[in-house]
Amino acid sequence: MKNEAFNDRNVSSDGYFKVDIAEYPTDGWAKFTRVVRRTFRAELFVGLWVVLREMLKFDIHTIQYPLEKMPIGPRYRAVHEMKRLWESDAERCIGCGLCEKICISNCIKMDTKIDEHSRKEVSEYTINLGRCIFCGYCAEVCPELAITHGGEYENCSEQREHFIDYTGMLTPLEMMANGTQKEFEGFGAITPHEDESVKKTPLSY
Ligand code: SF4
Numbered sequence: 001m002k003n004e005a006f007n008d009r010n011v012s013s014d015g016y017f018k019v020d021i022a023e024y025p026t027d028g029w030a031k032f033t034r035v036v037r038r039t040f041r042a043e044l045f046v047g048l049w050v051v052l053r054e055m056l057k058f059d060i061h062t063i064q065y066p067l068e069k070m071p072i073g074p075r076y077r078a079v080h081e082m083k084r085l086w087e088s089d090a091e092r093c094i095g096c097g098l099c100e101k102i103c104i105s106n107c108i109k110m111d112t113k114i115d116e117h118s119r120k121e122v123s124e125y126t127i128n129l130g131r132c133i134f135c136g137y138c139a140e141v142c143p144e145l146a147i148t149h150g151g152e153y154e155n156c157s158e159q160r161e162h163f164i165d166y167t168g169m170l171t172p173l174e175m176m177a178n179g180t181q182k183e184f185e186g187f188g189a190i191t192p193h194e195d196e197s198v199k200k201t202p203l204s205y
């Protein structure tokens, strides 16, 4: 049913508002008269009143960044972090290369080598933050929950090619000692009931 409030010649039968091109001002005088007409229809004063009313509420809608900062959500995707295992402080990354392969911006570069215990270890790992679009795919694909997104979003740089390297991302050992490594709550994070959805091997039954 058609809304009576819009029942004029500019509203089509299907309820859409039609712009009448013929009524558009084409010269300076027509534009001026339209401004005057609208002003005396008090549209300007309505706008001013809305601004004044919000000012008088003293309800501040802005913050003084960088002195003040908004809280960010746990799933915020800022600069990457590399996590350690809680039980041994060892690095979680196994150098599988999945994050490098899935990265759609091609900004992860990594290399691995075999260490003295014949185990693969990451020898190089960098992320070009100038190219990264913070899509979260690398964190989502990581089978070890090693690479995650942290909350550090102030990463401005004078260089377009701004890299962060593996040691810069890795959780410092002091944070492991005082238990402040933060687990990831975003893409790919484990839930408290994750065990229920993990397929067990036959030996576990
Ligand atoms: S967040 Fe996306 S673009 Fe950035 S490194 Fe990860 S996969 Fe690549």
Ligand code: SF4
Pocket: 092, 093, 094, 095, 096, 097, 098, 099, 100, 141, 142, 143, 144, 145, 146, 147
């Ligand atoms: S961060 Fe994760 S996905 Fe990337 S190489 Fe290490 S274990 Fe593999």
